[in-house]
Amino acid sequence: MYNYGTILFQTQEEDRYTRATEALRENSILKPPATSYHRAVSDDPQPSTLFEILRSFTTLARTLNLSETVEHLGVTRQTVRRHINTLQEIKGTKLFVLRNRRYLLTDAGARCYQDAAAILDQTDAWLHNRPCFARHDGRLEQISYTNENGHKFHAQQHHLGRLWQDAPALLRRSFEAWADAELQLEHPAMERIRSYRLVYRRLQDSWLCVEIGESSSYATWLGWEWAKSAVGRFSKDDPAGSEFDRFMSQAYHGVFAAGGARLDHIAGMIPRARNSEPLPVRFQRLLLGCRFPDGEPALALFVARTNTVEIAGLDPDEIPQMPPEFLMEEDI
The missing domain is CATH 1.10.10.10 (Winged helix-like DNA-binding domain superfamily/Winged helix DNA-binding domain)
Structure with a gap:
C-alpha cells in the first residue's frame, strides 16, 4: 500500500x-x-x-x-x-x-x-593544521579537543531544564534574575548576581571584557590581580591562552546574536596563572544574551565550579574531580 x-x-x-x-x-x-x-x-x-x-x-x-x-x-x-x-x-x-x-x-x-x-x-x-573541535547531533552540541601539550578539554550542551535538575544554585538564580530583568544588564533584578558575572562586548571578531565580578569563577580562580587587569582586554588574552579561548567561545556567537540562553557542562585542565601548571577543573556555564542601557547587545557569563557534570565519553581519570575548596555549590 x-x-x-x-x-x-x-x-x-x-x-x-x-x-x-x-x-x-x-x-x-x-x-x-x-x-x-x-x-x-x-x-x-x-x-x-x-x-x-x-x-x-x-x-x-x-x-x-x-x-x-x-x-x-x-x-x-x-x-x-x-x-x-x-x-x-x-x-x-x-x-x-x-x-x-x-x-x-x-x-x-x-x-x-x-x-x-x-x-x-x-x-x-x-x-592551517589547528585542532578541529568536533560537533555532534544536531541542536545540542558536544565539543572536545586536545591542545599542543596533550591536555584534553570537553564541553557538552544541555537543555535549560537541566538548571532545575542538578545545576548549582548560582546558575538558577542567575537565570531567574535575567528573566526578571528582561535582558537588561542594569536592571535592579540583576543586582543580586552582579558580583558573579562576566560581561563581554562584541568587537569585530573578538570578545572584549567590560566587567568581571569579584565573586565570579574567573576572579576566584585566576585571582584578584588578573580580574582587575582583564577589564578592557580580549578574552583570548587570559592565562589559558588563545587556543582555549577558541574552544570556550564556540557557543558565544549564537547566544549573543539571538539574545537567548545556553547551558553547558565543561571539563578541562586550566592554569591559575600564566605559565603555571594546569589543574583539573569541572564546571557548569550559563550564557545569557543581554542588553546594555543603550540597547547594544552584550553577553553575560555565569560559571559555577562543580563536580556535577555530564559529558558523554568523559574519562574520570583523565580530568579528576576537584577538591571541595574549589567548588561553587553554595546558595546565594
Missing part, C-alpha cells in the same frame, strides 16, 4: 532541492570554471562562492551591522545582500529581519549560524 504522505513529502523535498540547485547555479556555485583547473588552482586563491556566502552570513550574524560586515570582508553592500538572499532561498526561510535599520537574526537564522560557523571553523582548522 502506498504511503501518500511520504510520497508528498519526498516530492516537496525534490522540488526544494531543484530550486536550491538552480539558485546555486545562478550564483556560480555549480558553474564550471572559466579557466582550466590548473590556472584556477594556481592563479585564483579566492575561496569558492559557497564559502563567500557562508562568510557573509556568519559575519553579518555576528555584527548585525551591514556597514561593519562590508568593512570586515572588504566587499560591497550589494555582494553581502546578494549572498544573504541566495542563502535564504537555498534554506527556504528568512534568516534575518530588519528593524529600525538594524539586522536581527530570526530563530531559523540563529540555528543556521551555529552550523555555518562550525563549517568555516573546521575548514580553517583543517587548512
Whole structure:
C-alpha cells in the first residue's frame, strides 16, 4: 500500500532541492570554471562562492551591522545582500529581519549560524593544521579537543531544564534574575548576581571584557590581580591562552546574536596563572544574551565550579574531580 504522505513529502523535498540547485547555479556555485583547473588552482586563491556566502552570513550574524560586515570582508553592500538572499532561498526561510535599520537574526537564522560557523571553523582548522573541535547531533552540541601539550578539554550542551535538575544554585538564580530583568544588564533584578558575572562586548571578531565580578569563577580562580587587569582586554588574552579561548567561545556567537540562553557542562585542565601548571577543573556555564542601557547587545557569563557534570565519553581519570575548596555549590 502506498504511503501518500511520504510520497508528498519526498516530492516537496525534490522540488526544494531543484530550486536550491538552480539558485546555486545562478550564483556560480555549480558553474564550471572559466579557466582550466590548473590556472584556477594556481592563479585564483579566492575561496569558492559557497564559502563567500557562508562568510557573509556568519559575519553579518555576528555584527548585525551591514556597514561593519562590508568593512570586515572588504566587499560591497550589494555582494553581502546578494549572498544573504541566495542563502535564504537555498534554506527556504528568512534568516534575518530588519528593524529600525538594524539586522536581527530570526530563530531559523540563529540555528543556521551555529552550523555555518562550525563549517568555516573546521575548514580553517583543517587548512592551517589547528585542532578541529568536533560537533555532534544536531541542536545540542558536544565539543572536545586536545591542545599542543596533550591536555584534553570537553564541553557538552544541555537543555535549560537541566538548571532545575542538578545545576548549582548560582546558575538558577542567575537565570531567574535575567528573566526578571528582561535582558537588561542594569536592571535592579540583576543586582543580586552582579558580583558573579562576566560581561563581554562584541568587537569585530573578538570578545572584549567590560566587567568581571569579584565573586565570579574567573576572579576566584585566576585571582584578584588578573580580574582587575582583564577589564578592557580580549578574552583570548587570559592565562589559558588563545587556543582555549577558541574552544570556550564556540557557543558565544549564537547566544549573543539571538539574545537567548545556553547551558553547558565543561571539563578541562586550566592554569591559575600564566605559565603555571594546569589543574583539573569541572564546571557548569550559563550564557545569557543581554542588553546594555543603550540597547547594544552584550553577553553575560555565569560559571559555577562543580563536580556535577555530564559529558558523554568523559574519562574520570583523565580530568579528576576537584577538591571541595574549589567548588561553587553554595546558595546565594
